[in-house]
Amino acid sequence: xxxxxxxxxxxxxxxxxxxxxxxxxxxxxxxxxxxxxxxxxxxxxxxxxxxxxxxxxxxxxxxxxxxxxxxxxxxxxxxxxxxxxxxxxxxxxxxxxxxxxxxxxxxxxxxxxxxxxxxxxxxxxxxxxxxxxxxxxxxxxxxxxxxxxxxxxxxxxxxxxxxxxxxxxxxxxxxxxxxxxxxxxxxxxxxxxxxxxxxxxxxxxxxxxxxxxxxxxxxxxxxxxxxxxxxxxxxxxxxxxxxxxxxxxxxxxxxxxxxxxxxxxxxxxxxxxxxxxxxxxxxxxxxxxxxxxxxxxxxxxxxxxxxxxxxxxxxxxxxxxxxxxxxxxxxxxxxxxxxxxxxxxxxxxxxxxxxxxxxxxxxxxxxxxxxxxxxxxxxxxxxxx
Numbered sequence: 547x548x549x550x551x552x553x554x555x556x557x558x559x560x561x562x563x564x565x566x567x568x569x570x571x572x573x574x575x576x577x578x579x580x581x582x583x584x585x586x587x588x589x590x591x592x593x594x595x596x597x598x599x600x601x602x603x604x605x606x607x608x609x610x611x612x613x614x615x616x617x618x619x620x621x622x623x624x625x626x627x628x629x630x631x632x633x634x635x636x637x638x639x640x641x642x643x644x645x646x647x648x649x650x651x652x653x654x655x656x657x658x659x660x661x662x663x664x665x666x667x668x669x670x671x672x673x674x675x676x677x678x679x680x681x682x683x684x685x686x687x688x689x690x691x692x693x694x695x696x697x698x699x700x701x702x703x704x705x706x707x708x709x710x711x712x713x714x715x716x717x718x719x720x721x722x723x724x725x726x727x728x729x730x731x732x733x734x735x736x737x738x739x740x741x742x743x744x745x746x747x748x749x750x751x752x753x754x755x756x757x758x759x760x761x762x763x764x765x766x767x768x769x770x771x772x773x774x775x776x777x778x779x780x781x782x783x784x785x786x787x788x789x790x791x792x793x794x795x796x797x798x799x800x801x802x803x804x805x806x807x808x809x810x811x812x813x814x815x816x817x818x819x820x821x822x823x824x825x826x827x828x829x830x831x832x833x834x835x836x837x838x839x840x841x842x843x844x845x846x847x848x849x850x851x852x853x854x855x856x857x858x859x860x861x862x863x864x865x866x867x868x869x870x871x872x873x874x875x876x877x878x879x880x881x882x883x884x885x886x887x888x889x890x891x892x893x894x895x896x897x898x899x900x901x902x903x904x905x906x907x908x909x910x911x912x913x914x915x916x917x918x919x920x921x922x923x924x925x926x927x928x929x930x931x
Contacts (some may be wrong), residue, residue, distance in 0.1 A: 562607030572596050574622055581915055587657050591650040602639035716871035727754045775814040783807045783817060785845050787824045800835055805844035814924040819897045826890040827858040827917045834862025856919040865909040
């Protein structure tokens, strides 16, 4: 029994000594970490906690060692006088550790807020440096965007004013043209085909029909109505247009090529109006190519920007640089007199813009031209705008 009590006393003393040793080892490691990174708040907190725990370990271990010494020397009554002081010191040291923890918990929150502000300042600094280094380029881009926007506004205003004028003119001359055409056809019934009078009437009929086609183009230009959208496969729309003009192109030795990306989704578009755009672009390309060449139609879906891109590329004569900025203006045409009204591209521009898209041309004289139509993707399950 005495051996058992002696073993407990030795174990208690040894454990107390080890507690002091381990606490100071931890304190030493925390000090090294703090010295390595003086501004690291976590190492600062850990160092202060180790100070408190080392103090607690010394206080508690010293109390246990003193208790065992007094017990082994037969002076246990003295321990009863010392015990309250030892307990008070232990409690004080634990209070210090708790206070350090609470203090650093508050400091940590403030540190996090400072860190966020620092990151925000760093981000703002990087943006300022970037803008300072690229200011000239950014200003040029913004100026170009504003110039393009002003051109689009001016073109839209021009289209609107020309549309109103065209509607008035078309209505005024359409009825007289119809009467002239009707009476010409009546006179033709009574004339033999081989007479000179019959030939003159056919010339009148031909030019009246040309005038009516121009008037019809004016009316179409003026009636730029809101698109009536439906579910459309854009590749099928292009195929329909190609099938419509293929027999003419084959006779002229013009090669029509298709380049479609797979899995282009069906979207909401006004099929008739988009067909009209494609027809205008293909017919212009056909005129530029002449009797021999290649016209390539491509379509792809850009999932990142949410757009469908249609391109009509030809190997024709190209467009002069001075005309590129005017090709979408009403009544502007590079075709010979009598072969074009100058409204096809204007109508196409209006249709694409009414769909919320854009159309533009790229060309080098003698190296062909590329017309690009960009349409926003509106899926069938979305609300049509």
